[in-house]
Amino acid sequence: MIIDINFIGLIIASIMASAVPLILASCGELITERSGVLNLGVEGMMIIGAISGFALMTVTGSLIIAIFGAMLAGVLISTIFAFLTQTLITNHVATGLALTIFGIGISAMIGKNFVGIPGKEFPVLFEGLKDTIPLLGPILFGHSIVFYFAFALPFITSYFLKKTKIGLIVRAVGDSPESASNQGINVRLVRYACILYGGAMSGLAGAYLSMIYTPQWIENMTGGRGWIALALVVFSTWNPIKILIGAMIFGGLTIIQFHMQAIGVRIPVQFLTALPYIVTIIVLVVISRDSRKIRLSTPSSLGKSFHKDN
Amino acid sequence: MNTNLKISNVTKIYPGCVANDNISLEFNSGKIYALLGENGAGKSTLVKILSGVIIPDEGKIYLNENNLKLNSPLDAKKNDIGMVFQHFNLFETLSVFENLIIDSDEQRESVREKIDAIMKKYNFSVDLDIPVLNLSAGQKQKVEIIRCLIRSPKVLIMDEPTSVLTEQETSELFLSLKKFSDEGILIIYITHKLKEVMQLCDEVAVMRRGKLVSVSEIKNENIESLANKMVGQNLKTIKKKKAKTSSDQLIKITNLNFTSEDPFETNLMDINFSVNRGECLGIAGISGNGQSELFQVLSGEIISEKNSIEFNNNYIGDLSPQERREYLMAFSPEDRLEQAAIPQMKIFENVALNNFKSSNFFNNGLINENKIKEHSKKIISDFNVNTDNIELKSQFLSGGNLQKLIIGRELITSPDLLICFNPTWGLDVGAINYIHETLIKINEQNKSIILISTDTDELLKLSDKISVIHKGKLSKIMNSEEVTSEKLGILMGGAN
Numbered sequence: 001m002i003i004d005i006n007f008i009g010l011i012i013a014s015i016m017a018s019a020v021p022l023i024l025a026s027c028g029e030l031i032t033e034r035s036g037v038l039n040l041g042v043e044g045m046m047i048i049g050a051i052s053g054f055a056l057m058t059v060t061g062s063l064i065i066a067i068f069g070a071m072l073a074g075v076l077i078s079t080i081f082a083f084l085t086q087t088l089i090t091n092h093v094a095t096g097l098a099l100t101i102f103g104i105g106i107s108a109m110i111g112k113n114f115v116g117i118p119g120k121e122f123p124v125l126f127e128g129l130k131d132t133i134p135l136l137g138p139i140l141f142g143h144s145i146v147f148y149f150a151f152a153l154p155f156i157t158s159y160f161l162k163k164t165k166i167g168l169i170v171r172a173v174g175d176s177p178e179s180a181s182n183q184g185i186n187v188r189l190v191r192y193a194c195i196l197y198g199g200a201m202s203g204l205a206g207a208y209l210s211m212i213y214t215p216q217w218i219e220n221m222t223g224g225r226g227w228i229a230l231a232l233v234v235f236s237t238w239n240p241i242k243i244l245i246g247a248m249i250f251g252g253l254t255i256i257q258f259h260m261q262a263i264g265v266r267i268p269v270q271f272l273t274a275l276p277y278i279v280t281i282i283v284l285v286v287i288s289r290d291s292r293k294i295r296l297s298t299p300s301s302l303g304k305s306f307h308k309d310n
Numbered sequence: 311m312n313t314n315l316k317i318s319n320v321t322k323i324y325p326g327c328v329a330n331d332n333i334s335l336e337f338n339s340g341k342i343y344a345l346l347g348e349n350g351a352g353k354s355t356l357v358k359i360l361s362g363v364i365i366p367d368e369g370k371i372y373l374n375e376n377n378l379k380l381n382s383p384l385d386a387k388k389n390d391i392g393m394v395f396q397h398f399n400l401f402e403t404l405s406v407f408e409n410l411i412i413d414s415d416e417q418r419e420s421v422r423e424k425i426d427a428i429m430k431k432y433n434f435s436v437d438l439d440i441p442v443l444n445l446s447a448g449q450k451q452k453v454e455i456i457r458c459l460i461r462s463p464k465v466l467i468m469d470e471p472t473s474v475l476t477e478q479e480t481s482e483l484f485l486s487l488k489k490f491s492d493e494g495i496l497i498i499y500i501t502h503k504l505k506e507v508m509q510l511c512d513e514v515a516v517m518r519r520g521k522l523v524s525v526s527e528i529k530n531e532n533i534e535s536l537a538n539k540m541v542g543q544n545l546k547t548i549k550k551k552k553a554k555t556s557s558d559q560l561i562k563i564t565n566l567n568f569t570s571e572d573p574f575e576t577n578l579m580d581i582n583f584s585v586n587r588g589e590c591l592g593i594a595g596i597s598g599n600g601q602s603e604l605f606q607v608l609s610g611e612i613i614s615e616k617n618s619i620e621f622n623n624n625y626i627g628d629l630s631p632q633e634r635r636e637y638l639m640a641f642s643p644e645d646r647l648e649q650a651a652i653p654q655m656k657i658f659e660n661v662a663l664n665n666f667k668s669s670n671f672f673n674n675g676l677i678n679e680n681k682i683k684e685h686s687k688k689i690i691s692d693f694n695v696n697t698d699n700i701e702l703k704s705q706f707l708s709g710g711n712l713q714k715l716i717i718g719r720e721l722i723t724s725p726d727l728l729i730c731f732n733p734t735w736g737l738d739v740g741a742i743n744y745i746h747e748t749l750i751k752i753n754e755q756n757k758s759i760i761l762i763s764t765d766t767d768e769l770l771k772l773s774d775k776i777s778v779i780h781k782g783k784l785s786k787i788m789n790s791e792e793v794t795s796e797k798l799g800i801l802m803g804g805a806n
Binding site: 168169171172175176178179180181182183184185291292295296297298300 | 361362363382383384387395398399400401402403404408411412413441443571572573574
């Protein structure tokens with residue numbers, strides 16, 4: 001059997017496309033967690049982004065309004081989380097879980113009117129270049145702007161954290177909010193900003209799902225991707241580049257197991273469906289074993305409330 | 311240029327406690343000022359007000375006649391007031407350099423040049439590109455000092471800076487402080503250690519229970535006069551009588567090794583020692599040289615080989631702390647609120663954590679509250695814990711009272727061996743005295759102590775034998791009469 005080389009390119013491209021929402025949400029959550037805040041509401045923020053994007057697209061007809069609207073929706077819902085955890089000093093874990101439940105519920109409610117409506121076609125870039133290079137053509141070209149942004153994001157995030165002043169402040173707050181506060185850093189402000197940024201990225205990830213990846217609204221369409229994004233952050237030991245690797249493995253295995261099911265490989269379906277989850281975590285654990293590096297990259301204050309006493 | 315700092319009628323009230331009661335003080339550059347007081351006297355509150363961390367209820371601060379509005383640490387920095395906190399304000403996982411540039415608006419390169427110049431001038435050597443958690447306490451403090459010096463401060467406040475330093479590091483620090491003072495930086499030095507005040511400072515202000523008790527020149531004071539002002543009563547000096555030599559061996563450690571998987575812990579190598587009944591073995595060392603690992607191995611938090619620890623003719627190396635307690639060992643760990651007690655739990659609940667089969671705290675899995683409370687009340691009265699409310703959450707006890715409670719909890723079963731780790735760390739003179747007396751009493755009752763401490767004065771006062779731990783290895787065991795603090799200092803530094 002001769003396999004078309006461009007077919008392999010297409011498979012790789014589809015793997016990358018399925019990794020996009022994971023990369024976006026993980027990189028957003030990574031910034032949130034680096035500031036010491038554990039937001040378990042990623043799934044909820046993502047699904048809010050998904051319904052907001054789809055609804056705005058349908059109502060206004062403008063893709064730009066829809067994409068930015070979805071990010072704004074993510075920001076708004078994460079503001080609730082920020083207000084509760086940073087101003088009212090509630091528990092991060094409980095608040096995050098509540099956020100997810102809230103997000104899934106409200107998206108289903110809003111989404112009722114949008115079930116069955118076909119989505120719009122999202123413009124892709126460099127479509128014409130797809131056939132110019134074998135294998136690489138379909139991988140590199142003909143994708144949406146969000147796709148390119150997602151693959152640049154881990155590198156931008158890494159640069160931001162390591163090289164910029166604000167990145168340094170975010171890491172400092174995550175390491176020791178007490179010290180940061182005594183140094184005159186406004187811990188609450190930094191954490192608010194990081195939470196809102198995480199919300200925006202989760203919103204964008206959701207919008208990618210409902211507007212670009214599978215352009216339609218289905219209830220609960222994020223299907224646990226928010227939880228995977230959270231796991232990626234932890235198992236990558238807060239390293240954006242490893243998030244990229246983890247998201248690719250997860251996306252890859254998801255796509256491949258679909259094909260294996262289609263071909264009819266004699267492995268129980270349940271096992272195939274579970275495979276991406278297990279393998280991704282194992283691989284990330286193996287590549288992140290250096291306990292010294294874990295100690296250095298784990299935000300020491302993660303999930304702990306900080307209350308400035310006076 | 312002369313710097314004049316004036317504190318005028320500063321008051322800060324917390325619920326149930328006046329931390330600073332109408333304090334007025336004046337400082338001029340060229341001198342080193344001591345702010346002396348016991349824990350809870352209000353000195354830390356006062357300097358936190360000066361550094362903008364705490365906002366006073368009343369009162370004003372003037373720097374060179376300018377009324378300062380210090381609403382945040384940033385304001386203090388802008389007004390050239392630098393502060394080195396007692397608990398380091400460093401970011402452990404960030405590099406030294408990142409720690410130093412975080413509050414600077416200048417370019418990285420120019421800050422690096424500045425830092426290099428400062429380190430050269432004062433003969434500091436710290437690797438700028440390693441994470442702070444790899445530094446020793448003395449180096450961490452240098453980082454804090456450099457961070458202040460980058461801003462060329464007019465005022466430098468040091469809050470209990472020597473609590474984590476070795477003698478060698480302390481004398482280096484004093485030299486640097488004198489140099490800063492000569493260069494016109496106004497130095498305010500907060501401490502409860504009298505020796506240091508006499509050694510370093512020119513003037514001393516004593517605080518007690520939130521009030522300013524006295525301001526005087528050092529040349530008119532001596533250690534006793536300052537101690538009495540600080541405590542507000544005459545302190546008795548305690549001294550240990552020479553123990554009768556016993557040859558009845560109680561605990562013997564043979565070829566004990568511990569290899570940690572955590573790269574930030576110290577490995578223990580080939581530890582051998584024994585302690586006789588009625589004896590106190592002191593283990594000196596700079597913190598981070600394996601003391602906490604040694605404590606954990608001895609207490610059973612870390613399990614070792616069965617035969618490596620022989621206690622009362624039983625091999626107990628593989629037993630848990632609770633099982634070791636049943637053999638009449640008792641433990642007082644270093645961190646009172648993290649390891650020895652649970653801060654959110656009530657006093658009597660913390661007492662119940664030491665659950666012996668014989669104590670009948672639990673009946674068929676149910677808590678026997680009356681029994682535990684009765685037992686707790688006995689500890690509180692026997693060990694002079696200054697509260698009568700056993701329902702109080704233990705986090706609200708002062709360090710001294712909490713330590714008395716912990717020691718009391720451990721001793722009430724009259725164990726054969728007490729292992730304690732920095733039992734008087736951060737306590738005030740009165741509480742230290744009480745703990746020392748208690749420890750001496752234990753030895754007099756022919757019970758033994760292993761005292762792991764970073765305070766050499768304490769070790770020399772209480773121990774019969776002393777050994778020094780350095781990088782996980784014990785030195786030979788010496789009789790305490792033949793040891794001086796200088797000799798200990800040399801061994802602690804790693805020399806033979």
